[in-house]
Amino acid sequence: MQAWQVRENGEPSEVMRLTDVERPTPGDGQVLLKVRAAAINFPDVLMCRGQYQVRPPLPFTPGVEICGETEDGRRVIANPALPHGGLAEYAVADAAALLPAPAALDDAEAAALHIGYQTGWFGLHRRARLEAGETLLVHAAAGGVGSAAVQLGKAAGATVIGVVGGAAKAEAARALGCDVVIDRRAQDVVAAVKEATAGRGADVIYDPVGGDAYTQSTKVVAFEGRIVVVGFASGTIPAPALNHALVKNYAILGLHWGLYNTKDPKLVKHCHERLTELAAEGVVKPLVSERVPLADGADAVQRVGDGLTTGRVTVLPAPAEGTAA
Template identity: 85%
Template sequence: MQAWQVHENGEPGEVMRLRDVDRPVPAEGQVLLTVRAANVNFPDALLCRGQYQVRPPLPFTPGVEVCGETADGRRVIATAALPHGGFAEYALADAAALLPAPDALDDAEAAALHIGYQTGWFGLHRRARLEAGETLLVHAAAGGVGSAAVQLGKAAGATVIGVVGGADKAAVARDLGCDAVVDRRAEDVVAAVKEATGGRGVDVVYDPVGGDAYTQSTKVIAFEGRIVVVGFASGTVPAPALNHALVKNYSVLGLHWGLYATKDPKLIPHCHERLTELAARGAIKPLVSERVPLDGAAAAVQRVADGTTTGRVVVVPGTDGPAGAAGPAEGGAA
């Protein structure tokens, strides 16, 4: 089979190699999946760089989120069991963690439903306890993680303000349903959010960016507001000033979705049921901006790492792509 492999850490476009390898053999409790689609996540780039909290042994195949088919014909979504990830024709997954792919979504959309939307649901509903009528601020609202939070916030009855970088991404955020959009490249984020909320500020912030975005959040958070820390796509981990949280009476909440698999695993299928219901009535639908063939995976991961994409980029094995769109193959130059 064909699979992308990482033999050394570095930038995805330089270290991912497309190779012919043996089909992986499931260990006890695992299942072999035919990959129908594999969503590209920012953690895939971090895995390539050796910067993720999980470091699989080299060589490994990235691609942590898949829609696949089991040997008995079930269409499922899963988190791939590294080192045999989803940027390949076949991947491994834990049999007990398989979830049925929603009928309302195609393969690429289903592949993009799991991690981002589960993270959004846990962050907004379990951690922040977002209520209808509250105001939600989403950083990187046009990206894969942010777009999921925007849709989930709207489905919960919140007013949603999206922060983006650039006019094209602002248009995407508006199409997603944001009630107000702030272009951080053209506007003062703090002033714009205060104007949009009549000076009150926002009840909940969803922050997958960190860095300056977190600092801005502390300046626009309302009384008894909640800042949900999801990640640090900016590359900068902020150091919260706890005296400021005390004076303004707000909460800083961490969200590590992966912990629920070990600490309270029953919540994950419960969440999936809620997401499936929302998808069935059209309240959520992953924004898939690109569907690329398997040989375009390395370039796709690099684009996501560089922050130039909107929504989700999904690798769909078996599809054809434009000539020259592939990343380096076996024996090719980086």
């Protein structure tokens, strides 16, 4: 089979190689999956660079989120067990963690439903306790993680402010349903948020960016607001001034979704059931901006790393994508 492999750390376009390899052999409790679609995530970029908290042994195949097919024909969503990631024709995954792919979504959309939407659901509902009528601010609102938070925020009855970088991403954020869109390249984010909220600020801030975005968040968080720290796509990890959180009376909440898989896996399945219901209702639908063949996998991962994409880019190893079951 064909698979992208990383044999040394560096930029994805430089270290990823499309190679002919043997199909992976499932270990105890694992299953072999035919990859129907793989969604590219920022952790794939970081793993290529050797900067992610999970460092699979070299060589490894990137791809942490897929829609796959079991040997008995079931269509499932899975997180492949590294080093046999999803940017390949076949991958392996833990059998106990497989989730049924929603019938309302095609393969690419189903592959993009898992990590970003689970992260959004846990971040907004489990950690921040977002309530209807509150104001939610989402940084990188047109990205894979941000776009999921926008849709989930709207589904929860929140007023959603989306911060993006560039006119094309602003258009995508509006299409996702943002009530207010702020282009950080053309507008003063802090001033724009204060204007949009009549000076009150945002009740919940969803931040997968870090760096300057986090600093802006501390200036526009409302009284008793919550800043949910999801990741650091900017490459800069902030050092919060806790005295500032004290005097402004806001909370800083960390979210590592992967921990729920080991600490409380029942919640992950409950979340998936809720996401499946929302997909069936048409309330959530992953923004899949590109569907590329396996041969273009390295270029796609690099563009995600460079911040040049909107929504999710998906890789389709098969000649033609299967339809929803």
